[in-house]
Amino acid sequence: MSLKPIVMTPAYRYGAMTPWGGDTLKTVYGKDIPDERTGEALEFSALPGLNSTDAEGRTLTELIAQHGAALLGTQIHEPVPLLLKLIDARQNLSVQVHPNDEYAAKAEHKFGKTEAWFILHAEPGAKLVYGIRPGYDLAALRALCERGAAVEEALNFLPVKAGDAVYIPAGTVHAIGAGIVLYEIQQSSNVTYRFYDWDRKDKYGRGRELHLDKALDVTRLDVEPQLIEAELVGLNAQGTFERVLNTEYFVVDRLTRCADMQLITDLRRFGILTALEDGVMELPGEGIPLKAGQTAAIPADCVPVRLRGERFLYAYPQLGLGK
Numbered sequence: 014m015s016l017k018p019i020v021m022t023p024a025y026r027y028g029a030m031t032p033w034g035g036d037t038l039k040t041v042y043g044k045d046i047p048d049e050r051t052g053e054a055l056e057f058s059a060l061p062g063l064n065s066t067d068a069e070g071r072t073l074t075e076l077i078a079q080h081g082a083a084l085l086g087t088q089i090h091e092p093v094p095l096l097l098k099l100i101d102a103r104q105n106l107s108v109q110v111h112p113n114d115e116y117a118a119k120a121e122h123k124f125g126k127t128e129a130w131f132i133l134h135a136e137p138g139a140k141l142v143y144g145i146r147p148g149y150d151l152a153a154l155r156a157l158c159e160r161g162a163a164v165e166e167a168l169n170f171l172p173v174k175a176g177d178a179v180y181i182p183a184g185t186v187h188a189i190g191a192g193i194v195l196y197e198i199q200q201s202s203n204v205t206y207r208f209y210d211w212d213r214k215d216k217y218g219r220g221r222e223l224h225l226d227k228a229l230d231v232t233r234l235d236v237e238p239q240l241i242e243a244e245l246v247g248l249n250a251q252g253t254f255e256r257v258l259n260t261e262y263f264v265v266d267r268l269t270r271c272a273d274m275q276l277i278t279d280l281r282r283f284g285i286l287t288a289l290e291d292g293v294m295e296l297p298g299e300g301i302p303l304k305a306g307q308t309a310a311i312p313a314d315c316v317p318v319r320l321r322g323e324r325f326l327y328a329y330p331q332l333g334l335g336k
């Protein structure tokens with residue numbers, strides 16, 4: 014029997030884990046955040062200790078153990094290859110870089126991390142760090158990093174506004190700037206090498222750990238900062254279907270003005286559907302609300318779903334991931 018979409022309850026990272034976080038996930042999306050400094054809601058996550066759950070409190074890991082390929086898909090294997098977060102940056106996040114699969118396997122026995130961001134809200138003047146400005150080699154970068162704030166002169170800043178999308182392949186130096194709320198889809202990995210933390214200190218006067226050697230090992234100097242242009246796939250009375258990203262690890266579609274749009278599902282892989290404004294998933298005989306900021310796991314073997322609502326993002330893994 015086909016499965017229904019599963020509306021997920023997030024796990025949170027907060028307090029001392031995310032000293033840069035705020036309370037926007039509560040004030041804008043009504044989330045039940047555990048702390049006034051909550052940086053991350055892990056909406057679709059099978060990370061150990063940070064699993065998202067269904068309405069009955071079953072973890073994503075338990076749901077996959079129960080449903081197997083009907084949930085994950087016939088061509089997706091554990092560990093679950095994708096992770097989806099909403100991030101509230103009241104302050105700047107640390108400047109960081111992630112390794113690719115090859116380096117992460119060697120150095121950490123884990124997967125690497127390629128990610129992408131969709132800006133949900135940006136205060137005027139808000140910007141990201143994306144890559145290193147031309148003219149700096151790794152030796153120059155190391156010398157600047159050793160002088161703390163001096164490294165800021167080498168960082169490339171990218172102004173953003175709501176609706177912008179940015180792709181961050183492994184090896185790209187990056188940071189989310191203050192005043193930005195975003196959707197992040199990524200390889201399910203937590204390997205992060207921190208370059209610089211804006212000389213921030215905790216209440217004991219200590220900075221967070223930096224990992225300069227590994228960070229410089231994996232940094233690519235050849236990534237050009239760019240905003241992504243979505244490709245229009247379909248436009249009709251049911252709504253507008255755009256492909257925003259089609260990358261090595263994940264695909265992300267944007268579905269807008271959905272009047273009665275058939276959600277495309279695929280027995281080979283699961284999907285992750287996020288409402289950016291209040292919407293409804295219409296199933297045979299019932300409607301399941303998906304509020305702004307909520308995410309549903311879409312099983313590979315799913316009952317027919319038709320969407321109503323202004324804006325959704327729909328992410329799914331490339332085939333064969335997770336081996």
Ligand SMILES: [Zn+2]
Pocket residue numbers: 109111128187
């Ligand atoms: Zn990152």
